[in-house]
Amino acid sequence: MHRIAIVGAGQAGLPLAFGLLDKGYEVTVVSDRTPDQIRGGNVLSSQCMFGAALQIERDLGIDDWDATCPPVDGISFSLQSPDPGGGPLIDWKARLDRPAQSVDQRIKMSAWLAQLESRGARVLVQKAGVAELEALADTHDLVIVSAGKGEVVQLFERDASRSTFDAPQRVLSLTYVHGLTEADDYARVSFNVVPSVGEYFVMPALTLSGPCHIMFFEGIPQGPFDMGRQALTPGEHLDAAKQLLRTWLPREADRAKRAELTDARGVLSGAFAPVVRKPVLQLPSGRHVFGLGDAVVTNDPISGQGSSSATHASKVYLDAILAHGDAPFTRDWMEQTFERYWTYAQAVTQWTNSLLMPPPQYRLRLLDAAVRSPAIASAIVNGFDDPPSFFPWWSDADACERFIAQRQDSVHNAPDAQEDGMNQRFATP
Ligand SMILES: Cc1cc2nc3c(=O)[nH]c(=O)nc-3n(C[C@H](O)[C@H](O)[C@H](O)COP(=O)(O)OP(=O)(O)OC[C@H]3O[C@@H](n4cnc5c(N)ncnc54)[C@H](O)[C@@H]3O)c2cc1C
Structure with missing residues (x-):
């Protein structure tokens, strides 16, 4: 059975560690803080997670706060x-x-890290850099870097073709x-x-x-x-x-x-700049390590998607690792696994980036139509749980008009003057 190291004890790395441990893998988790330091530290996020991601936690049996967290x-x-x-x-x-639901990550990550150790994971408390990644790559079949916005993730090359912004x-x-x-x-x-x-x-x-x-x-x-x-x-x-x-x-x-x-x-x-990075880092020794979660796809929290996306990513990686059996984890396998995640994440990134910019007029009409159409309001709200469902109507003027018409014919009579007024009031950041 493979030995797998996970660097970074966050929303992406820890569910993956639980999933692997359950299937009998040897798992090492590297955290730059102890559970007590995480619990006693500063808040990290607003971490609101939506239904599909919460279901992944339930399936792993790590939904410990369902009864106590306000819905x-x-x-x-x-x-x-x-x-x-x-x-x-x-x-x-x-x-x-x-x-x-939103469970303070100080509670969640500290509890999960302690549980993982008691279930048999090896927990190393250290701030991993290149030397530590090399040592882990030497002793493990796969090293996953899920270190969020930690310094170490800057070693992964920014993917200019998938990154829209270069500043916060x-x-x-x-x-x-x-x-x-x-x-x-x-x-x-x-x-x-x-x-x-x-x-x-x-x-x-x-x-x-x-x-x-x-x-x-x-x-x-x-x-x-x-x-x-x-x-x-x-x-x-x-x-x-x-x-x-x-x-x-x-x-x-x-x-x-x-x-x-x-x-x-x-x-x-x-503040931080949203960024998509190349998912594979080649270490000086020639070995490869594989990025997960915010380490490789960091979106602005405006859409409240980071924790849900990190969880979806951990599930894609878990399934790919289990399906891979005893075969070696090559660079190709890493890139293909990331592309599988990207089919979901690109919608999250595109939608999130759109929220950072002044809305086009057709989207203002959509948001205004939701006042009168519960079906439109529901589609937008439930899109937070399924961002790919926003497309094409969120980003394409014709598709958006059709979407509005299908759900509420009467909005074609909405007052244009008000829409024009709203549109003029947005300025580019
Ligand atoms: C202000 C704010 C609000 C947010 N609100 C939401 C929201 O409402 N909904 C939502 O879904 N998402 C939200 N997010 C985003 C969400 O918190 C992240 O996307 C999510 O936590 C990413 O999980 P991760 O495991 O990839 O990274 P993280 O959760 O950042 O975990 C990475 C871990 O790695 C550790 N680490 C870093 N460097 C090293 C190292 N060298 N060695 C060892 N360990 C290391 C870190 O200490 C951390 O514990 C918000 C983020 C911010 C900043």
């Missing part, structure tokens, strides 16, 4: 007037066919809070777009101290939602978030009035 039953969308306090121009919501498109800022008022009707991700300013999401989640909400700003660089410019204490970070809501999103400000930090490590801010 996310739907998504609401609002396109705000760009004038501060101007209110929504478009506003709708729809239920997910199956709930999503948003500055990210997370605040984990207790005391935020639940959305009316059903628990959901509230997705608010302020043209030329950025986006604000708020969603229920589970953190170390129990159920909570995550406030998440995506700021266009240098704009009002860009909270990454000053070094703020966690308390100042929360105050700044509330102030932004009061100015730009009064309805969300009301919900956040009594919000308090869950813990002093419940804030995060930063």
Whole structure:
């Protein structure tokens, strides 16, 4: 039976480690932090995961938080007037066919890493670089690098043909809070777009101290939602978030009035450029290592897809490893396995990148049509669980018009003046 090393104890690497261990493989997991360090560290993500990815965890028997994590039953969308306090121009919501959930990665990864060790995986706590990868490649049949945005992944070559941006498109800022008022009707991700300013999401989640909400700003660089410019204490970070809501999103400000930090490590801010890398790295010795998850496909979190995608990738890789039997893991096998994942991931990347740019007019018509058509709203919301389902209608004007017509004939009579007005209000970041 093959020996497999997985470098990086995150949402991509750990489900793969469980799957391999279950099938009798010898598994080494390399983590740059111990379970206690992960649990006691800063929040890492808003990590909202959708139904299909959660099912992969259930199938592996690692869905340990299904009973305790508050469900996310739907998504609401609002396109705000760009004038501060101007209110929504478009506003709708729809239920997910199956709930999503967000479990603080500090809880999840620390627990999974400890469980893996107790089930027989070898856990090495070290920050792997080239020397460590060489040593692992020497003693294992396959080395998988699932080190997220760690320095080591920069060794994988950027794939210019698949990477749209070379700079961050948003500055990210997370605040984990207790005391935020639940959305009316059903628990959901509230997705608010302020043209030329950025986006604000708020969603229920589970953190170390129990159920909570995550406030998440995506700021266009240098704009009002860009909270990454000053070094703020966690308390100042929360105050700044509330102030932004009061100015730009009064309805969300009301919900956040009594919000308090869950813990002093419940804030995060930063920025990174979305990137697709070549999946295989050749080490100086000539051996190859294989990238997985964010290490090779990093999307902006605007679409909330990174954790789900990492899980889908781990499943594609697991199936490919199991199907490969005792055959050696060649560079060709790695590239073919990645291409299998890319058939899914390219839709995620294309859709996510589209959200970072001002929408074309046909898409504004689609978003507006969803106000009157529950079928359109549902298709958009459930697309978060199945991004390939967005195509072709999300990105092709004719297909989009047909899609709207099939679901709601009356939207052809929607007022063009309002659409034109909305369109003019978006500016390129
Ligand atoms: C602000 C923000 C909000 C987000 N919100 C969402 C969301 O709502 N929904 C969603 O699906 N996704 C979201 N994401 C993205 C999601 O968190 C990631 O896509 C996902 O965690 C990727 O999993 P991964 O295993 O590839 O990488 P990671 O989860 O980053 O795991 C990589 C692990 O490798 C470790 N590591 C790094 N370097 C080394 C090394 N040299 N040696 C050993 N270990 C190493 C790291 O410490 C880490 O533990 C968000 C991300 C951010 C930044």
